[in-house]
Amino acid sequence: MIKxxxxxxxxxxxxxxxxxxxxxxxFLFNFQFSKKIILADVEESARxxxxxxxxxxxxxxxxxxxxxxxxANFLEHGxxxxxxxxxxxxxxxxxxEDITGVSVMFEPYAFKKDLLSYGPYCFEVNGELKxxxxxxxxxxxxxxxxxxxxxxxxxxxxxxxDAKILEATFSHPxxxxxLGKRKLKGIVTADISLEWLQGMVSSIKVxxxxxxxxxxxxxxxxxxxxxxxxxxxxxxSVAEARGDPVLREIGRKMVRGESGFxxxxxxxxxxxxxxxxxxxxxxxxxxxxxxxxxxxxxxxTRLNRIVAGLGLAGLGLLVFVIVVISRSITRPLRGxxxxxxxxxxxxxxxxxxxxxxxxxxxxxAGAFGYMQSSLKQYIRELKETTAAKERxxxxxxIAHEIQASMLPRIFPPFPDRKEFDLFAVMxxxxxxxxxxxxxxxxxxxxxxxxxxxxxxxxVPAALFMMITKILMKNExxxxxxxxxxxxxxxxxxxxxxxxxxxxxxxxxxxxTETGEIEFSNAGHNPPLLCRxxxxxxxxxxxxxxxxxxxxxxxxxxxxxxxxxxDMLFLYTDGxxxxxxxxxxxxxxxxxxxxxxxLQDTEAMKTIQGLKNEIKxxxxxxxxxxxxxxxxxxxxxx
Amino acid sequence: MMKKYFLRGAVLLxxxxxPGRGEEILRKASLIPLWSPQAQFAGYYVALExxxxxxxxxxxxxxxxxxxxxxxxxxxxxxxxxGVMWLSxxxxxxxxxxxxxxxxQMTQRSGLVLVARKSSGLRxxxxxxxxxxxxxxxxxxxxxxxxxxxxxxxxxxxPQGYSVNLFLRGGVDAAAVMWYNEYHTLxxxxxxxxxxxxxxxxxxxxxxxxxxIYAMEDxxxxxxxxxxxxxxxxxxxxxxxxxxxxxxxxxxxxxxxxAGLPAxxxxxxxMLEKMKALTAGDGSxxxxxxxxxxxxxxxxxxxxxxxxxxxxxDFHRFHKPAVNK
Numbered sequence: 001m002i003k004x005x006x007x008x009x010x011x012x013x014x015x016x017x018x019x020x021x022x023x024x025x026x027f028l029f030n031f032q033f034s035k036k037i038i039l040a041d042v043e044e045s046a047r048x049x050x051x052x053x054x055x056x057x058x059x060x061x062x063x064x065x066x067x068x069x070x071x072a073n074f075l076e077h078g079x080x081x082x083x084x085x086x087x088x089x090x091x092x093x094x095x096x097e098d099i100t101g102v103s104v105m106f107e108p109y110a111f112k113k114d115l116l117s118y119g120p121y122c123f124e125v126n127g128e129l130k131x132x133x134x135x136x137x138x139x140x141x142x143x144x145x146x147x148x149x150x151x152x153x154x155x156x157x158x159x160x161x162d163a164k165i166l167e168a169t170f171s172h173p174x175x176x177x178x179l180g181k182r183k184l185k186g187i188v189t190a191d192i193s194l195e196w197l198q199g200m201v202s203s204i205k206v207x208x209x210x211x212x213x214x215x216x217x218x219x220x221x222x223x224x225x226x227x228x229x230x231x232x233x234x235x236x237s238v239a240e241a242r243g244d245p246v247l248r249e250i251g252r253k254m255v256r257g258e259s260g261f262x263x264x265x266x267x268x269x270x271x272x273x274x275x276x277x278x279x280x281x282x283x284x285x286x287x288x289x290x291x292x293x294x295x296x297x298x299x300x301t302r303l304n305r306i307v308a309g310l311g312l313a314g315l316g317l318l319v320f321v322i323v324v325i326s327r328s329i330t331r332p333l334r335g336x337x338x339x340x341x342x343x344x345x346x347x348x349x350x351x352x353x354x355x356x357x358x359x360x361x362x363x364x365a366g367a368f369g370y371m372q373s374s375l376k377q378y379i380r381e382l383k384e385t386t387a388a389k390e391r392x393x394x395x396x397x398i399a400h401e402i403q404a405s406m407l408p409r410i411f412p413p414f415p416d417r418k419e420f421d422l423f424a425v426m427x428x429x430x431x432x433x434x435x436x437x438x439x440x441x442x443x444x445x446x447x448x449x450x451x452x453x454x455x456x457x458x459v460p461a462a463l464f465m466m467i468t469k470i471l472m473k474n475e476x477x478x479x480x481x482x483x484x485x486x487x488x489x490x491x492x493x494x495x496x497x498x499x500x501x502x503x504x505x506x507x508x509x510x511x512t513e514t515g516e517i518e519f520s521n522a523g524h525n526p527p528l529l530c531r532x533x534x535x536x537x538x539x540x541x542x543x544x545x546x547x548x549x550x551x552x553x554x555x556x557x558x559x560x561x562x563x564x565x566d567m568l569f570l571y572t573d574g575x576x577x578x579x580x581x582x583x584x585x586x587x588x589x590x591x592x593x594x595x596x597x598l599q600d601t602e603a604m605k606t607i608q609g610l611k612n613e614i615k616x617x618x619x620x621x622x623x624x625x626x627x628x629x630x631x632x633x634x635x636x637x
Numbered sequence: 638m639m640k641k642y643f644l645r646g647a648v649l650l651x652x653x654x655x656p657g658r659g660e661e662i663l664r665k666a667s668l669i670p671l672w673s674p675q676a677q678f679a680g681y682y683v684a685l686e687x688x689x690x691x692x693x694x695x696x697x698x699x700x701x702x703x704x705x706x707x708x709x710x711x712x713x714x715x716x717x718x719x720g721v722m723w724l725s726x727x728x729x730x731x732x733x734x735x736x737x738x739x740x741x742q743m744t745q746r747s748g749l750v751l752v753a754r755k756s757s758g759l760r761x762x763x764x765x766x767x768x769x770x771x772x773x774x775x776x777x778x779x780x781x782x783x784x785x786x787x788x789x790x791x792x793x794x795x796p797q798g799y800s801v802n803l804f805l806r807g808g809v810d811a812a813a814v815m816w817y818n819e820y821h822t823l824x825x826x827x828x829x830x831x832x833x834x835x836x837x838x839x840x841x842x843x844x845x846x847x848x849x850i851y852a853m854e855d856x857x858x859x860x861x862x863x864x865x866x867x868x869x870x871x872x873x874x875x876x877x878x879x880x881x882x883x884x885x886x887x888x889x890x891x892x893x894x895x896a897g898l899p900a901x902x903x904x905x906x907x908m909l910e911k912m913k914a915l916t917a918g919d920g921s922x923x924x925x926x927x928x929x930x931x932x933x934x935x936x937x938x939x940x941x942x943x944x945x946x947x948x949x950x951d952f953h954r955f956h957k958p959a960v961n962k
Contacts, residue, residue, distance in 0.1 A: 139798035148769075148795060148808030156802055218805060218826035232899045236825040241903045248827075255827045 007333075008326035016319050023311040030307060034300050039274070042296050043261040046206075046276035050259075050289045053204050053212065054278045057197065060098070061282040065152070065170050067092055067099060068188040072174035075104065075188065082120075089122035090129065092190070100124050100160070100167060101191035105137045110176070110185045123191065125162045142189050146171040150184075154283045157194055157222050159231060166194040166222070166231070168283070198223045201287070207295040213267065217284040219251050226268040238267055250277070254286035266290050332361050336368055348376045396459070400428070403462050406469065407436060411604060419512040420447065423603035424630035425611065427574075427623065434461030434503075435572045435626035436469050440476070442509065448476045450507035451570040451630050453524065455546075464501045468493060468547065472507065482507040483520035483557035486547060490522070494551040502548030506541070506570055515562040515634045520555045522547040525573055528592065530599040532565040536592050539568070564636030567599055569606070574625035578614050581621050586614055603631035663696040664863055669717040670702040671848065674892035676908035677817065678702075678721060679885050680743075680924075684874025686888045693870040695863075701896060709735060712853055719867055723847045724928070725776040725945075728937050731955055732946035736854035740959040741868045741926030743848045743875070744915040749780050750820060751836040752804070753811040759834050762788040762841070765811060771797040771804065772813035779939050780838045780845055781813050787841065801826075817911035821904055845936045847915070849928065850959075857957055864959035868926055872960065875924045879913045882906070928956045 005013075071092065074080075080088070085104055092102045101123030111118035117135040124130070137143050146153045155169040169189050176185040197214065201223040204212040213224040219234035229238070235251035238244075250262055257279040264275035274296075277288040294301075335353025342350035352372065355365035411423055424437045434454035442448045450472060454461040471492055475485040485507060506527060508519030519539075523546035530536040542556040562568065571591070578586040591610075598609040607629050614627065670678040681699070684690050690697040700706060700717055708720030709730045721743075722730070730737045751770070753759035759768070762784070770792045772781040785792055795809050801819045804812035805826055814820045816837070824830060838844065850868060857864055878885040886905055893900040916924055930952055937949035 139796055141798060141800050141802045144795075144798055144803055145806055145808055148803055149806060153806065156800070218802070218822075220826075232901055234825045234827075236827055237901055237903045240825070252827045252829075 007330050008323065011326045012319055012322050015322050016315060019315060019318055023315065027304070027307060027311060031300070031304050034303065035297065038296060038300050042274065042291055043276070046261055046274070046289060046291055047259075047278070049204070049206070050212075050276045050278045050287060053200070053289070054280050054287050056200060057214075057285075057287070058280050058282050060196070061154075061170075061192075061280065064096075064098055064190060064192045065172075065282060067096060067102070068170055068172040068190040069152070071102070071104070072172040072188045075174045075186070076176070086120055086122070086131065089120060089131075093122045093124055093129065096190075098193055098196070099190050100163060100165070100193050101189075103189045104186060105143055105189070106186040107184055108138075123162075142169040142171045143187050146173045146187055147184060154217075156216050156218055156220060157231070160191070166198070167191050168194055194222070204289060206289060206291050208292070209271070209295065210273070210290045210292050211266075212287060212289040214280075215251070215254060215286050215288070217255055219255050221267075222285065224267065229267060235267075250275070253277070254279070254288065257284065257286070264288075264290065266292075329361055332365055336365060340368070343372060343375070348372060348379065399459060399462060403428075403466070406466060408439060413439065414441070414447075417512065419635050420510060421603045421633040421635060422447075422449070422631070423607050424451075425607050425628070427611070427627040429457065429574065429623045429626050434458075434465055435574065435628035436465045437570070437628055437630045438469055438473060439630075439632075440473060442476055442479060445512045447510050447512060447632075448482075448507065449510070449570075449630065449632060450476075450482075450505055451524065451527075451572060451628060452503050452505040452547075453572045453574075453626070453628070454503040455501055455548075457626075460499070460501065464493075464503065464548075468503050468505070472505070476507070476509075481518055481520070481557055482509055483555045486520050486522050486544070486555040487553070490547045490553050490555075491551050493548050494553075497548055500549050502546040504546050508568070510562070510632065510634065512634075515564065515566070515636060516559060517562060517568065518557060518559050520544065520557050522553075522555055525571065525576070527571070528569040528595060529560070530567040530569060530595065532563065532567075532600065536569070536595045536599060538588075562634040564634060565600070567603070567606070567631060567633040569595065569599075570630040570632075572626060572628040574623075574627035575610070575614065575629060577625060578618050578627065579621050579624065580617050581619055586617050590617065603633050606631045663691065663694055664866075665696050665698070666690075666718045666863060666867055667698045667700055667716070668867075669700040669706060669708045669711045669720045671708060671721045671723070672702045673898055674702075674889065674896050675818075675898075676886070676889045676905040677848070677912060679878040679889050679909055679912065680871055680875030681721070682874075682888050682892050683878040683881075683885055684870045686891075687874070687877060689873050689877070690867075690870045693866040693873075695866055695870060697867070697870075708851070709737070712737065712851060715853075718852060718856055718863075720851045721848055722851050723776055723845075724849055724932070724936050725779060725845060725940060727849060727851050728933075728940055728950065728955065729776065729945050730851075731950045732937075732940070732948065737851050738854050738857045738954075739849045739928060739956045740852050740857060740864050741850040741871065742846055742928035742932075742956070743850065743871075743924070743926065744846050744912070745917070745929075745932075746915045747780065747837075747839045747843070747845045748816040748818075748847060748911065748915050749777065749813055749838050749845070750816045751781065751784065751811050751813050751838070752820065752823065753834045753836075754828075755832055755834050757810050759811065762790065762836060765790050765792055767791060768810035769793045769795055769808075770811045770813075771795040771809040773797045776945070777813065779936075779943050779945065780843045782943055783843050783939055784836070784838060784841060787843075817908045817915065821907040825901075825904065843935075843939075844932065845939070846928070846932050850926075857959070861959070868959040872924045872926055875916065878909065879917070879924075882909060885909060926958060926960060928958070 071088065089102045089104065093099060101121060103119060103121035105119035108116050117137065119133060119137045121132045122129065142155045152170065152172045157166055157168040160167045169191050171187050171189045173187050174185055175182045201212050201214050202225060211225045214222040215235050216222055219236050220231060221229045221233050221235065224230055235254065236248055239248035239251060253260060254277050259278040261274060261276045264273050266273050272293045274291045274293060275288050277286055279286045332353050332355045339350045339352050352365065352369050355362045407426055413422060422439060426435050426437060434457050437451045439447060439449035452468060454465045468489065471489040472485060475488050480488065486505060504524035505522045506524040508517050510517050521541045521544045523544055526538045526541040528536045529539045542558060544555045545553045576586055576588050576591055594610055594613040598606045610629060668681060670681065674682065685697055700711060708722045709726065711717040712720045713735050724742065727737050727739050758764060772778055774796055797812060801812055801814055801822055803809055814823065850871060852864055886902060886909065889905050890900045890902060933952050933956065940946045941949055
């Protein structure tokens, strides 16, 4: 996975990769473009070269054409006798080097009324002059074609039977006027040696191996560097044998007299080439000149090799530069990564790598140094703060111990008293809580008990609670009723209560003989009354105002009577407002439900059971308020 | 018991005919093909080259065919024992008094075809009206003439020479060509098959089977076994040629080169393929040598009709198959 590779590696891969692509693109474009230019250049010179050769051949052919043409003219403008014709044929054959034979052939009965055919033919074989007069010429190409086409014509080239040389015959018709109509009288022919043609075409050399060939109107190969093709094959038979429809199409264009410059596989060798073809106007033949691609592309190939070499060298240099630059970037980064690791392990005095540059890396190094010193400062401060916090925490711990020691802690509190059973617990939410409870005997058969909740939490609440608790006990021990105790304590507390703290308190006195309870409430939740064998119900309590903020508050005195095994259950709102992770409250409803299964037993078991229920309900949710519960069961005598 | 004795006799004969005596019992025979060496006569050259003639007890010499050696003339003067001739030439020869006998008919379909350029708008026989048509004379003009008459065409006819250049140069609108020869020359001069309209005469009710093997009547009467051996070997040669194309082409090209002729392999390949199509009417390489009576009747009555002969010779005297397959 590349994402786990080093930065230098990524830089090299991405930069050299994209540069290679760009270079390759440029290279290919350059290759194609230069090839196109060269091809255009080659085509231009190919056309010129081919045209020059064609013109040379055409000039000779045109010159040869003149002889039968002149003779035809001659025959049209004057009747000639046999001797005159024969001497003319002899003269033309002897005097023209390229002409190996001349003939005049008359239409049926055109020379003499009683002579069907007259076609004297004078020809030269190995320097010897011969005459024939064969009658069967009417079906020969050199007679029939100009006759039917009504114009001069070149025959297909052929190998002369006697002289064994390549020749072609040019035929020129001549006419007479018969009854005002122009009528064919005969044909003059001249056999022209094509031996010079082979030499002329084979003298065409292009670059190292390029050559030329000539085909006739029928596509027959007239000259070619490979002798066995000459007069044996046509360009079409070669195409058929090769199974090459492209060559056939080129051949068709050639025999149609078109010119062109086309990709070509040479007839003799399988060499990738280009061919320029141009017709020879007089004879209708076509000259093809071969340009071997590897030769005219040699310069381009060499140039491209050089360009490719330069490109590769450049790419190598680029990779080297990237390696150097990425090293210079990553070296301080690596140093800092190492230093960060050391710092991470806690050694804030780890030395940072020196970075002199002002670039991003330099800035990063500066920021890193700043971070290191800030971190040092922060940790120093953190140490001081932590020390202070630890001191406070230990003091709070002491306060908690004091607070805890102030609440009754020994259960059962009165082991010798069998007429009642009492158990209470306070679970503080923070180290020092604001909830409290208390109970004590005020007379031998009277037990005073209370539960309270101070507003706020922490140390101030604990102090307020202590004062209230001590005052409550002091007043209760004077023998006052619960309502009088509340009223008196309220007036004492309210007098100097600048911070307007307050507490809710429920207090009561149980007559252990009669089961009568006198009680009064200062704004606390009503306790639950659990009659033996019945569902719990909330004690009907006059709510009363909270204790602390206002002087001279009045607290109602109320009474109920407990039957043996009835139980009174006091609690603070930390019980009903205990929350579970879904932020649901434990609620009074759940409290009553829980109590239903726990009420007819010992007070301690009731309280422990409820504690478990609340813990199960709250799960991991941290306790947000003190939880205080007090249960008093009257047993009677 | 009889079988055993017979087998012994056969073994004895085999040894008597063994090496040393084989040369002595070969019978000499000469063949004049219709034309110079080419794949049209492949079967005979193969029979010679592969020793098939020899196998059948023949020592066959070939006389170089061509303009100067017409088979009829050579058979008549006894310079050749066997000749390859067209059916029409054979009938005419016999009707005009040369006692020729067709001892095997090789081709079953006529290879003569009239071609025209599609670019001249020639697609149906009627399109030839008012056009210039060239065809060969002699026996080869019967089919074109019958065709012209059959479709009541008003055409200008031009006698045709040996080449198809007149047609190629546009001197005529249509020309008669042999499917196995000049037709391919047209293709090899740059004309595409789809540019050409072809009228195969055999598809227009004018099927004139062509090449057959001929001998003089007295040869047939005096040496029936010689004729039978010659025909058997020839049929075998043809069957071999049709099933061994590459080897056959090499043989034909060899004889062509020996005769100093331009040898174009691809052209000879075409010719051999077409000869196969024309010889085996059913498309197989099966060569029978039989001449159908209705083919004979068609050709001979056309010859009478166009004045080449006065009356058709008797079929059974004309065609005496040397081998009954």
